[in-house]
Amino acid sequence: MSLFSPLLEQLVHALRCLPGVGPKSAQRMAFHLLARERDGGRYLANMLQQAMELIHRCKQCQGFSEKKICDLCTNPRRDHAILCVVESPADVMAMEQTGYRGLYFVLHGHLSPIDGIGPSEIGLEKLKKFLQEISPKEIVLATNPTVEGDATAQYIVQLTKPFQIPCSRLAHGVPIGGEIEFVDGNTLAHAFAGREIVS
Amino acid sequence: MSLFSPLLEQLVHALRCLPGVGPKSAQRMAFHLLARERDGGRYLANMLQQAMELIHRCKQCQGFSEKKICDLCTNPRRDHAILCVVESPADVMAMEQTGYRGLYFVLHGHLSPIDGIGPSEIGLEKLKKFLQEISPKEIVLATNPTVEGDATAQYIVQLTKPFQIPCSRLAHGVPIGGEIEFVDGNTLAHAFAGREIVS
Numbered sequence: 001m002s003l004f005s006p007l008l009e010q011l012v013h014a015l016r017c018l019p020g021v022g023p024k025s026a027q028r029m030a031f032h033l034l035a036r037e038r039d040g041g042r043y044l045a046n047m048l049q050q051a052m053e054l055i056h057r058c059k060q061c062q063g064f065s066e067k068k069i070c071d072l073c074t075n076p077r078r079d080h081a082i083l084c085v086v087e088s089p090a091d092v093m094a095m096e097q098t099g100y101r102g103l104y105f106v107l108h109g110h111l112s113p114i115d116g117i118g119p120s121e122i123g124l125e126k127l128k129k130f131l132q133e134i135s136p137k138e139i140v141l142a143t144n145p146t147v148e149g150d151a152t153a154q155y156i157v158q159l160t161k162p163f164q165i166p167c168s169r170l171a172h173g174v175p176i177g178g179e180i181e182f183v184d185g186n187t188l189a190h191a192f193a194g195r196e197i198v199s
Numbered sequence: 200m201s202l203f204s205p206l207l208e209q210l211v212h213a214l215r216c217l218p219g220v221g222p223k224s225a226q227r228m229a230f231h232l233l234a235r236e237r238d239g240g241r242y243l244a245n246m247l248q249q250a251m252e253l254i255h256r257c258k259q260c261q262g263f264s265e266k267k268i269c270d271l272c273t274n275p276r277r278d279h280a281i282l283c284v285v286e287s288p289a290d291v292m293a294m295e296q297t298g299y300r301g302l303y304f305v306l307h308g309h310l311s312p313i314d315g316i317g318p319s320e321i322g323l324e325k326l327k328k329f330l331q332e333i334s335p336k337e338i339v340l341a342t343n344p345t346v347e348g349d350a351t352a353q354y355i356v357q358l359t360k361p362f363q364i365p366c367s368r369l370a371h372g373v374p375i376g377g378e379i380e381f382v383d384g385n386t387l388a389h390a391f392a393g394r395e396i397v398s
Contacts, residue, residue: 003261004264004269004270004271005262005264005265005266005270007246007249007250007254008264009252010246010264010377011246011247011250011254013250014242014247015243015244017232017236017242017243018217018228018231018232018243019227019231019237020227020228024324025219027289028289029218031287031289032218032253033216033247033250033360034251035267035307037216038251040213041216041247041250042215042247042248042251043213043216044211044214044217044244044247044249045244045245045251046241046248047212047213048213048240048241048243048244048247049209049244050206050210051206051207051209051229052212052231052232052237052241054206055204055206055210055233061204064204064207064230064233065203065204065207066205066207067204070203071203071204088230089230089234090226090227091232092203108234166295184258190382197229
């Protein structure tokens with residue numbers, strides 16, 4: 001594809017570093033910005049530059065922040081007695097929707113020895129230090145319900161045994177608004193085992 | 200949605216100026232860049248900044264270029280005897296795939312009096328000047344096969360009458376690889392009317 005403008009071609013190429021953006025979308029984005037959103041494009045350039053330079057991982061929870069210790073960790077209104085361990089910053093957003101208002105620890109991944117990702121790569125040493133500092137009353141292991149997520153949770157359970165802090169996992173069950181017909185057998189078995197008396 | 204990092208929040212907001220990017224995709228893009236593509240993010244910021252400042256419309260064909268007259272217009276290997284009028288820069292890319300190697304004129308829209316888009320908004324004065332300069336042997340009106348596109352083509356036919364240059368429109372017909380069953384009646388009627396003797 002030749003665009004007859006080397007700079008335009010470079011812009012299209014650069015846009016492809018965004019996830020889910022192929023050559024056609026990148027071209028559409030470039031034309032859209034040039035035709036109708038010059039100010040938006042300038043603003044995006046500025047924000048990208050600042051964010052790439054200034055945003056780093058919080059020294060405590062490993063969440064993204066432009067401060068050394070993020071606003072969430074320093075917020076006195078958060079419940080410091082409960083710590084939720086998640087795999088990604090997007091999971092923090094998801095957990096916030098539940099009304100959870102404790103602290104977080106972001107692993108930025110899960111244990112995967114085959115890919116060379118061990119305990120130090122996901123910051124488990126930092127997690128230990130964090131636990132010593134805040135000594136919470138409960139750790140919620142909200143890693144994904146996958147083989148790797150479960151293994152990571154299991155590893156953290158072992159790791160935190162000396163601290164004698166109870167660890168919990170999110171419940172499995174039938175999703176709200178879902179249809180039982182389409183729920184997989186494994187999930188349904190969990191839902192059955194965890195059934196509750198209602199009357 | 201609170202991200203606990205004002206800068207991250209601003210980045211997510213800025214990414215939403217891209218077409219087809221909603222709040223969830225913008226968040227995913229921001230996290231992806233911060234976690235795995237810092238260099239890509241910096242490159243994109245740089246390219247965006249340069250493109251927004253330097254890319255303008257070519258004085259001749261109105262296509263996007265960082266030069267006053269774009270590479271396409273100045274390329275001596277392009278056929279100056281044929282001019283293709285298109286609605287958008289993306290249409291130039293599409294026409295290039297056909298093997299067409301003449302010149303272009305990009306309208307950046309179509310006539311739409313109800314939206315206040317008249318002949319001067321789509322640069323028809325420039326088109327006249329361009330025609331006087333290059334005096335092509337044919338004008339291909341490759342505007343979209345819509346009511347507005349057809350009206351725009353018709354307007355250009357009237358406009359170019361004094362130049363006595365033959366104007367053509369792209370043929371309508373059955374798309375290659377399509378199934379006749381699913382072709383709409385109007386298109387099929389055009390295809391039937393334009394049928395060719397093959398033996």
